[in-house]
Amino acid sequence: MFANVDWTTIAEATSDTLLMLFASLAITVILGLPLGVALYATGKGRLLENRVVNLVLSFIVNVLRSVPFIILLIVMLPVTVLLVGTSLGVAGAIPPLVVGAAPFYARLVETALREVERGMIEATQAMGGTTWQIVTRVLLPEALPGILAGATVTAIALVGYTAMAGVVGAGGLGDLAIRFGYQRFQTDVMVVTVVLLLIIVQILQVLGDRWVARVSHR
Amino acid sequence: MIRLEGVTRQFRSAAGARTALDNVDLTVAAGEVFGVVGRSGAGKSTLVRTINLLERPDAGRVFVSDQELTSLKPAALRAARRRIGMIFQHFNLLHSRTIRDNIALPLVLEGRSRVEIARRVDELMERLGLTEHARKYPAQLSGGQKQRVGIARALTSEPSILLCDEATSALDPETTEDILALLDSLNRELGLTLVLITHEMEVVRRVCDRVAVMQDGRIVETGATADVFLNPQTAATRSLLAEGESHTAAPRPTSGTVARLVFRGQGTFDPVLSRISRETGVDHAILAGRIGRFRDQPYGQLEIAFQGEHTEMAISRLRAEGVEVEVLS
Numbered sequence: 001m002f003a004n005v006d007w008t009t010i011a012e013a014t015s016d017t018l019l020m021l022f023a024s025l026a027i028t029v030i031l032g033l034p035l036g037v038a039l040y041a042t043g044k045g046r047l048l049e050n051r052v053v054n055l056v057l058s059f060i061v062n063v064l065r066s067v068p069f070i071i072l073l074i075v076m077l078p079v080t081v082l083l084v085g086t087s088l089g090v091a092g093a094i095p096p097l098v099v100g101a102a103p104f105y106a107r108l109v110e111t112a113l114r115e116v117e118r119g120m121i122e123a124t125q126a127m128g129g130t131t132w133q134i135v136t137r138v139l140l141p142e143a144l145p146g147i148l149a150g151a152t153v154t155a156i157a158l159v160g161y162t163a164m165a166g167v168v169g170a171g172g173l174g175d176l177a178i179r180f181g182y183q184r185f186q187t188d189v190m191v192v193t194v195v196l197l198l199i200i201v202q203i204l205q206v207l208g209d210r211w212v213a214r215v216s217h218r
Numbered sequence: 219m220i221r222l223e224g225v226t227r228q229f230r231s232a233a234g235a236r237t238a239l240d241n242v243d244l245t246v247a248a249g250e251v252f253g254v255v256g257r258s259g260a261g262k263s264t265l266v267r268t269i270n271l272l273e274r275p276d277a278g279r280v281f282v283s284d285q286e287l288t289s290l291k292p293a294a295l296r297a298a299r300r301r302i303g304m305i306f307q308h309f310n311l312l313h314s315r316t317i318r319d320n321i322a323l324p325l326v327l328e329g330r331s332r333v334e335i336a337r338r339v340d341e342l343m344e345r346l347g348l349t350e351h352a353r354k355y356p357a358q359l360s361g362g363q364k365q366r367v368g369i370a371r372a373l374t375s376e377p378s379i380l381l382c383d384e385a386t387s388a389l390d391p392e393t394t395e396d397i398l399a400l401l402d403s404l405n406r407e408l409g410l411t412l413v414l415i416t417h418e419m420e421v422v423r424r425v426c427d428r429v430a431v432m433q434d435g436r437i438v439e440t441g442a443t444a445d446v447f448l449n450p451q452t453a454a455t456r457s458l459l460a461e462g463e464s465h466t467a468a469p470r471p472t473s474g475t476v477a478r479l480v481f482r483g484q485g486t487f488d489p490v491l492s493r494i495s496r497e498t499g500v501d502h503a504i505l506a507g508r509i510g511r512f513r514d515q516p517y518g519q520l521e522i523a524f525q526g527e528h529t530e531m532a533i534s535r536l537r538a539e540g541v542e543v544e545v546l547s
C-alpha cells in the first residue's frame with residue numbers, strides 16, 4: 001500500500017512543519033498584536049487618533065497582504081539570508097512566514113478590538129484609567145475571544161504557507177509532497193502528507209475553538 | 219459642588235454642525251439629588267458627560283468641588299475623575315471580569331493594595347446584596363443586578379458625586395423602583411450628590427430635589443421639582459409633563475367656576491376642601507386629580523367645579539389656608 005513511504009522521513013517532515021508553524025505563529029502574534037492595537041487605536045475617533053500613523057500602517061499592511069505568498073517567498077530571499085543566515089530549512093522559512101502572516105493577524109486583531117463596546121472604554125475613562133490601562137485592562141481582555149479566534153485562523157493559514165514554503169526548500173510536509181508526491185509521482189507519499197496536514201488543521205481548529213469558548217463570558 | 223459656566227459643545231459632521239450644549243450654566247449643591255430631563259437629543263446626555271469631561275466643551279468652564287476640571291492636566295483630571303462615580307443605561311460592565319473583579323476595577327487602576335481592594339469590595343458587595351454573585355460574570359445577571367454592580371463599581375473609590383446617565387431607562391418598572399430606592403438611600407446615608415439624566419418624569423418625581431429641563435441644548439427651566447412640575451413656566455416642560463397623561467381634557471361643566479387647586483406638604487392630608495365647602499355652602503365636584511409626592515413632599519393637584527353663590531369667598535378661604543388656586547373658567 002504505502003510502498004514509497006519512509007515513515008522516518010515523514011516523522012521528520014511533520015516535526016519540521018510543526019516547528020515552522022509554532023515558531024512563526026509565536027513571532028506573528030508578538031508582532032501582529034501590537035500592530036493590530038496600533039491600527040485600532042490610531043483609527044478615527046479612537047483613543048490615540050492619528051491619521052498619518054494610521055494611513056502609513058494601513059498602507060504597509062495592505063501592501064504586504066496583497067503580495068501573493070509564493071512571490072513573497074522569493075522576494076524575501078535576500079532579507080531572509082540577512083536575518084537568519086540561510087534561506088533554507090526551517091530557519092529560512094520563518095521570516096517569509098511571519099511577514100506573510102503578521103499583517104493578516106494584525107487586521108484580525110483590529111477587527112476584534114473594534115467589537116469592544118465604546119461604553120466600556122468610557123466607563124474606564126470615567127474611573128480615571130490611563131490609555132495604557134484601557135488597552136491592557138479593558139480592550140485586550142474584552143477582545144480576547146476574538147484575538148484567539150484570529151490566532152486560530154492565522155495558524156491554519158500558516159499551515160498552508162508552510163506547505164508552499166516547501167517550494168523554496170523549507171522542508172516539512174509540503175516539501176515532501178512536492179518533491180516525492182508530485183515530482184516523482186509517488187501518490188502514496190502525497191496522500192500521507194495531505195492527510196497529516198489535514199489532521200494538523202483539524203486539531204488546531206478544535207483546540208482554538210475550545211480555548212475561545214473558555215475565555216468567552218458573553 | 220458642581221458648577222458649569224457658559225458650557226458650549228458642538229458636534230460637527232458631514233451633515234453640518236449641531237449644537238448639543240448652548241451656553242449652559244448650571245449649579246448643583248452638595249448632597250442634592252438633581253434631575254435633568256428633556257427629550258432625546260435635547261443635550262442632557264452631553265451635559266452629564268461634560269461634568270467629568272468625558273465630553274470636553276468647546277467653550278465654558280466646569281468646576282467640581284471648587285476645582286476647575288477644564289484647566290487640569292491629564293493626570294490631575296484622572297485623579298479628579300476618581301471622585302466622580304458614573305453609572306450608565308447599559309451598565310458598561312466588562313464581560314471578561316467576574317462581578318467581584320468588575321467592582322474592584324477602579325481600585326486596581328488606582329494601584330491600591332490587594333488587601334485594601336478585597337476589604338472595600340467585600341464591604342460594597344455586602345451592602346448592595348451582591349455577595350452571592352461575586353464569582354459570576356455579568357452575562358449571568360439580570361438588568362437590575364447588573365445596575366447594582368454598576369453602582370457598586372462607581373462607589374468603590376468613595377466618590378462624593380454619582381452621575382447617572384439614564385441609569386434606569388433599560389429596566390422594567392419594578393426594577394427601576396428598586397434602583398431608585400437604592401440611589402435615594404445612598405443620597406440619604408452617604409450624603410452622595412446625585413445627578414440623574416432621564417426622560418422618565420416618574421424618576422424625577424420619585425427622587426429628585428431639584429430639576430432642570432433641557433430643550434435644544436439649553437436649560438429652559440430650573441427649580442425645586444415640586445415648583446417646576448406643579449407650575450411649569452415653559453412650553454417644553456408642559457409638553458414633557460403632558461406625556462403619559464390622559465389626552466382627553468377634563469370635562470367642563472356649563473355653569474359654575476372651574477379652578478385648579480394645588481396642595482403641598484402636610485396640607486395634602488388636611489380635609490380643608492370639605493371643611494370650607496361645608497362652612498360656605500359652596501358645593502364642589504372633582505373633575506380631575508392627582509395625589510402623589512415629590513421625593514418626600516406629598517402633593518395634590520385637583521380640578522374642581524364650584525357651585526354656589528359664595529364661590530369667591532370659598533376660593534379666598536382656600537388661599538388663606540395655603541392652597542394654591544388658579545381659576546380656569
